[in-house]
Amino acid sequence: MKETLKAFKVLSDETKMRILNILLERECCVCEVMQALEISQSKASRGLSALYDVGFLKQRKDGLWSLYSIDKDNISGYKSQLVEAVQEALKHNKKIALDKERLKKASRNGARCNSSFDGDAICQPNAT
Amino acid sequence: MKETLKAFKVLSDETKMRILNILLERECCVCEVMQALEISQSKASRGLSALYDVGFLKQRKDGLWSLYSIDKDNISGYKSQLVEAVQEALKHNKKIALDKERLKKASRNGARCNSSFDGDAICQPNAT
DNA sequence: TGCATATATGCAGGCATATGCATATAGTGA
């Protein structure tokens, strides 16, 4: 039961729901998530690891990069239903569409994420 | 998006998830929910109204009683997927089975809920 | 009209979560 509650709770957060959505497009490193969602590095990293902890994501390392993707092979039962619910709920959402647009232009180290680009400064507050 | 997040959030709480589950069995008044889950009156009432606010439940009044049930006619899309995910996640859960057992014995005013039976006192802490 | 019962809700305390900031950690290449 605790596990189930955690799965619902992780997804009841805008950032994490958006992260899950772009990962449905393709595998991403933390850096690309930052760029796609225009969020800070710590926010991206924490969001990803929260989704990982609950079992929605798998992770692999490639040099400096930490690459996350949907753990399709291990998502089943209610968890796959949750992922489908997220997709269904947001399939016509504007913000999500923007995220996906930006994701296309995003790239590993393409933006020199941590230094020159500072998501913290750019990211607007919780406007919906 | 806010609406979607609220739907996930409401269900990321044990009490509300259990309430949703027993309502899948049948319509209940607040009193019966208290008895089935062995929780306090305010907890039952607030849980029900939270689920109502998000659109999972409908409500009708019958004299003193406030009767809640799953709003099947208006639950569609991602919300019905969420309800299904809850059912799937908890279909073999022991606590849920107990809730349903107690629900069978529960009745409107059968326990003189507010006075003699005090859920607050009986209900054990958050053991899982 | 007054009492009993069922439900809703204001308030306050406690707890969990989200997040920015700063920093630690770990690869990479010179």
Added chain:
DNA sequence: TCACTATATGCATATGCCTGCATATATGCA
């Protein structure tokens, strides 16, 4: 070994949620 970059995380703070307690509200009945 050192500088650089990507990622993870400790700390402090702000915010929101859960819940019990007490009380208000509403309905039925004598």
